[in-house]
Amino acid sequence: MNWLGNLLIIVGISFDIYAAMEIRGAMLARIKPKALILASLIITLIQCVFFFGGFFISYGLISHDQMAAANARPLGNTLAAIIFFALAVRLIHKAIRHEEIEEKREEMSLKTYSLIVLVGAVYTLFAGLACGLTESNIWLMLITIVVSTIVVVSAGVYTGYRYGFASRPRVYLSGAALLIIAGVWSIIRSVIS
Numbered sequence: 001m002n003w004l005g006n007l008l009i010i011v012g013i014s015f016d017i018y019a020a021m022e023i024r025g026a027m028l029a030r031i032k033p034k035a036l037i038l039a040s041l042i043i044t045l046i047q048c049v050f051f052f053g054g055f056f057i058s059y060g061l062i063s064h065d066q067m068a069a070a071n072a073r074p075l076g077n078t079l080a081a082i083i084f085f086a087l088a089v090r091l092i093h094k095a096i097r098h099e100e101i102e103e104k105r106e107e108m109s110l111k112t113y114s115l116i117v118l119v120g121a122v123y124t125l126f127a128g129l130a131c132g133l134t135e136s137n138i139w140l141m142l143i144t145i146v147v148s149t150i151v152v153v154s155a156g157v158y159t160g161y162r163y164g165f166a167s168r169p170r171v172y173l174s175g176a177a178l179l180i181i182a183g184v185w186s187i188i189r190s191v192i193s
Helices: 003-026 035-064 068-094 109-133 136-162 168-192
Strands: none
Touching: 003 068, 003 109, 003 136, 003 168, 035 109, 068 136, 068 168, 109 136
C-alpha cells in the first residue's frame, strides 16, 4: 500500500480516538497541558503496541513461507479490505447509535483516558493485521501513528473543551468514509496484483 493508503487507514482509525477525547474534553473543568502531553504519549504508545502487534503477526505469517508469500498479496489485500470495511461499519454504528453520556465536570485522569483507548485498541490491532497483509512500510506507519495520535488526542480534548461533543457523529462518519476508501483501494490493488 502506498503512503496515501496508509494515511487513510491511520487517520480513519484515529477518528475514533478523536471522538472519545472530544467527549472527555467537554467534561473538563480546565485543561492541564502537562497531563494532556502525558496522556497523548501514553495513548500513542498504546496505539503503537496494538498496531504493530497486529502488523507483525500478519506480516510474519506471510513472510514465513516464501511460496505462500508470492500468492499472499492479492489475498492479503482482499482480507485487508474486509477488515477496513468492518472497522468502517463499527464507526457508522457508533455514529447512529444514540449513546447516553453522563455530563459532569471532572479532572484529567490518565487512567480514564488510557482505559478508553485500550478498549478501542482491539480495532487498532485489526488495522495492524490489515496493514501487515498489505505489506505496508513499517517506518512510515510508525511516523503516521505517532503524529496522528498526538494530533487527534490534543485536538479532540481542545475541541470538546471549547465546543462540546455535538460533532461526534460526524467525526465517526468521517473516519468510516476514510476506512471505506482504504478498503476500496485495497480491493483495487488486489485486482491489479
